[in-house]
Amino acid sequence: MEMTWLTFINSFWTDWRGRDKGRDRLEEEEWFRTFLEKGNIKLNEPYTSELVEDLKHVRHEMSEVVRRLVNEELIRKEDMLKMNQWLAQGTYIRQIEQKENQFELITLPLDSSLAQLKAQIIASFVEALVEGQYKRIKICDNPDCRWVYYDTTKNRSKRFCDDKTCGNLMKVRRHRAQKKASDL
Numbered sequence: 417m418e419m420t421w422l423t424f425i426n427s428f429w430t431d432w433r434g435r436d437k438g439r440d441r442l443e444e445e446e447w448f449r450t451f452l453e454k455g456n457i458k459l460n461e462p463y464t465s466e467l468v469e470d471l472k473h474v475r476h477e478m479s480e481v482v483r484r485l486v487n488e489e490l491i492r493k494e495d496m497l498k499m500n501q502w503l504a505q506g507t508y509i510r511q512i513e514q515k516e517n518q519f520e521l522i523t524l525p526l527d528s529s530l531a532q533l534k535a536q537i538i539a540s541f542v543e544a545l546v547e548g549q550y551k552r553i554k555i556c557d558n559p560d561c562r563w564v565y566y567d568t569t570k571n572r573s574k575r576f577c578d579d580k581t582c583g584n585l586m587k588v589r590r591h592r593a594q595k596k597a598s599d600l
């Protein structure tokens with residue numbers, strides 16, 4: 417559940433090699449169904465282009481917030497307001513659950529509407545911010561990739577989503593640019 421927002425924000429697939437213009441996975445119903453399943457989210461609304469557009473709006477907003485956090489800027493008031501509006505549309509009940517010798521207080525969504533889905537995605541994002549993990553949120557330095565990821569290294573020194581792919585590619589590009597400059 418905690419990774420729901422991360423899968424969601426990365427739903428626009430870009431070609432890290434820069435050969436393909438990428439594709440929006442939100443527009444693929446099969447991907448979308450798997451996303452819901454993995455996040456254990458129920459949705460009782462048909463998959464329509466309006467629904468996709470609505471979710472793209474949420475993703476755009478989240479990307480804007482992430483971009484600001486990565487640049488160590490404050491989140492704008494209007495972005496906070498939007499997130500709060502989406503959060504307010506989620507309705508939940510609390511329940512007690514027993515697991516072996518332990519009790520847990522769990523939160524269950526009350527309905528399976530689109531508004532609920534949006535609230536759940538934003539809640540998963542906000543949880544990451546609240547837990548202080550936001551300083552580890554990064555955007556891949558490869559301009560063709562821009563994948564959002566968690567930097568789990570000790571000193572938060574990671575620059576690419578994957579050193580083997582984007583890291584290597586950028587190294588090759590740097591070498592080529594240097595060679596070109598020295599050949600002139």
Ligand SMILES: [Zn+2]
Binds near residue numbers: 556557562576577578
């Ligand atoms: Zn990357």
